[in-house]
Amino acid sequence: MKEITVLDEDLINKIAAGEVIERPASVVKELIENSLDAGATRISIDIEDSGQKRIRISDNGHGMDEENARKCILPHATSKIRSVDDLFSIKTLGFRGEALASIAAVSQVSIITKQDNQLEGFNLVVESGSVISSGSVASEKGTTIDIQNLFFNTPARKKFLKTDAVELRHIIDVVTQYALLHPSVLFILHHEGRELLTSPQVDDMKNNIASLYGSTIAKDLIEVKYENELVTIYGFIGKPHQSRNDKNQQALFVNDRWIRNNDITKAVYDGYHSLLFHHKHPVFVLHITVDPHKIDVNIHPQKKEVKIEHIKEVCAAISHAVHETLKEHNLVPVLDVEFEQQKTFGAPKPVEPQKKEYMFEQSEQTIFPEKEQEQDGAHTTIVEEYTTPESDVFISEHKKEFVIPETAKLPEMKLLGQIHKTFFVAETPGGLLLIDQHVVQERVLYERFMNQFMNKNVAVQELLRGELLEFTAAEGVIVHDNSSLLHNFGFTLEEFEGTSYLLKTVPTIFGRQQSTDLVYEVLHFLSEGRNKVEEIQEDIITRMACRASVKAGDVLSIPEMQKLLAELEGCVLPYTCPHGRSIFIKVPVDELEKKFRRK
Ligand SMILES: Nc1ncnc2c1ncn2[C@@H]1O[C@H](COP(=O)(O)OP(=O)(O)OP(=O)(O)O)[C@@H](O)[C@H]1O
Ligand SMILES: [Mg+2]
Structure with a gap:
């Protein structure tokens, strides 16, 4: 020994x-x-x-x-x-x-x-x-x-x-x-x-937040004020639409100490209930005060954590305070019983005549002639292999085994319409195709933008007056250090004052509407600290394409769908989105016949 x-x-x-x-x-x-x-x-x-x-x-x-x-x-x-x-x-x-x-x-x-x-x-x-x-x-x-x-x-x-x-x-x-x-x-x-x-020295918490998070954020914050026998809660929370992709604008203070506490943070999120989108993070600056005898500040070597007695009750109070505050500002939808009843028991809602027209008019037409069905064997097979009605997982597992010919053509199809404002439905030789509209556009935008980016030829739209973007100090540093990279992505940012910048150009493909959001998205990627631009540029472009694409829930007309599919046809890899999710799912007619016990 x-x-x-x-x-x-x-x-x-x-x-x-x-x-x-x-x-x-x-x-x-x-x-x-x-x-x-x-x-x-x-x-x-x-x-x-x-x-x-x-x-x-x-x-x-x-x-x-x-x-x-x-x-x-x-x-x-x-x-x-x-x-x-x-x-x-x-x-x-x-x-x-x-x-x-x-x-x-x-x-x-x-x-x-x-x-x-x-x-x-x-x-x-x-x-x-x-x-x-x-x-x-x-x-x-x-x-x-x-x-x-x-x-x-x-x-x-x-x-x-x-x-x-x-x-x-x-x-x-x-x-x-x-x-x-x-x-x-x-x-x-x-x-x-x-x-x-x-x-700067100010006597008001909201002005202070404005100097650190920017006045755009601060302007829309809502005050939270709550007290019970156990805890006092004071501070500001963001409206759900202000939520961010990162947690950089969250501050939690317990008895005037900056601490991290997962229970309390979760309690704040819980207060938002379903108002937050998945993977979105609310802005908040909250002071929690409890009796000093009820906390132990000596449990972490860097004093980053504290132990709080009755933490469950304290958290319940925090969720309640956040929820009530949002409710007072009409941000929590209240269930309208009358409306619900109407939906359940009343007469079925008539389909809007115009939509009905173009959604179904073509479905009565074309059936593929026998000959065509035989001819297109090659690419139909690809789709069949790629896709199965069972599950996405299966698809991606098999995906890698297939070499996609460079000029992969889309399967022969007849567009029938859109369902659930999310999927296109088309008839194809040997079955039915379901197409995810969001993924189609994602692929199209991704390839078009990637092409421009790799050729250092990103088409930009000039914003005459520029759009004022406010950044936090951390974001300001990223913008400053990465201005030429941002420029390559089509974003020209001019220093304005402090950490504010003027956005002077945006990539044409994504348009002005999307672009401000996209700047923040790109910053988010850059902030993750991976050094090599080559490592992140693909992720960034994938993300931009995703953000800028039509969403589930957008109604598209047949000509709009056709236009999108024609663009997809021009893609090198028209079968999956940039993340590898499939665009098409084929339901073979055989399957249908079996299900209906015709076979
Ligand atoms: N900026 C300062 N102004 C005046 N006194 C200071 C300052 N910094 C440190 N001191 C004195 O030095 C002492 C030691 O500081 P140090 O940070 O090492 O310990 P602490 O603050 O007492 O405890 P902890 O280790 O938890 O921070 C303090 O207790 C304080 O008296
Ligand atoms: Mg000290």
Whole structure:
């Protein structure tokens, strides 16, 4: 058996630091918390190399005297609690006395701090936890902590950092959350000298949200105000139509702490019931307040989680508050009993004469002549193999086995009409074809756009006055860093002011209506941090084609259907959508005959 040894202090500190400081954004979080605890009303953050080279935070808080400044980097040194009892009525964000010690163990730190009553400030320089130099220095009241070369002595940790863009996004996220939490504090964030975010001092939560999420979002937010004996809920939630593809505009604060809590988040979603589309995420900024004795803030190394007593009841109150608020704003459809009864028991609703006409007029016509049926064996077989009335899964499993000839022609068919505003129905030799209208257009748009994109020849429509798009700070960075890529997709964005941009051109294929949405879609993909454009361009184009395509529920006339199918005919792969879902399903007449027991 190996001998047990007690680890040396340096190693202990590095291990402890690993718990608290995971990435540059953790440093930013800890330092902002310290500034807030020091009563700062102005916090400015300067970052270099996404925080890996330098993170400098200046505040105008109460500062430290020399003695405290020397102590603050020691493990377990805190001015915030004294006894175990204090742990359960903590009013400050910090309480462990670990953050600065952890940061100092894995970087080079310089602290300059001055209290109001002192003439000069004090400067302490620390490397790997040891003091290198110290002395008086001229400075303003407050504290500036300058962290350089984070993780320089823990290469393993450094290796696990994500791309610069991802690390920077985490930092922006941290600053945004604290800026949302404190409307009366001015936050300024710079990266490499470029201003990414400014959240001015305001006394009103909605104005504060506007400066961080943009005024378009803020304007439509609804106030939530609710209180019972257990919990107080206050904040703003977005209307369902404002929902996003990502969760970037969600902020949850419990007793003035920024936390993550899946139960509470789920409770908010539950409050929306069916008002949210699948995979859509509501905008919300919510403050939850409970009796401080009923929460434990000391359960997570980075203080990201808290434990709440009676969490079930608290969540029920949150769902209720969100639901009632939406209802008050007439956003929850109320079941109209009279209408329902009418639908169930009343006379059948007559079919609109015009629609009836074109949906059925052609069905009485053409039956395929025998000869034609025999001729088109080749491609009909493909469709039959591709498709089966049983299930999509079966289709995709088999799909790969077939080599689709480059000039795959569509099966011979006679369009009969549209059902459920979703599928085309056509007669085809040997059976019936069902065609998914959305998927048809998706394939058509995908191939056309891909062609233009690959040939660097995307047709664009100019928007004379441009369309104003507001981005969050994180989105602003992505737009700034990817403007030429966005241009290749047909989106020309001109800087307007702050993180607002003017959209000056859109890809013609997708048209103006769709395009604003598509810009946000593309940003969403770019934000996932995959570095290579080649890896994501296909996903982006697939997504754009999907978003821009006719949806189930759009009524199409026979000529419109024919036009779409003619376009499909020109596609290289007209049998599946870009995701691999099939476009056609064939129901062989044999099957029908069996089902009707004719055979
Ligand atoms: N910006 C600041 N202004 C004034 N005092 C500060 C500042 N930053 C740190 N301090 C002092 O240094 C001490 C140590 O800070 P540190 O962040 O390491 O621990 P903490 O905030 O007490 O607890 P936690 O580890 O939970 O953050 C604080 O208790 C506080 O007294
Ligand atoms: Mg702290």
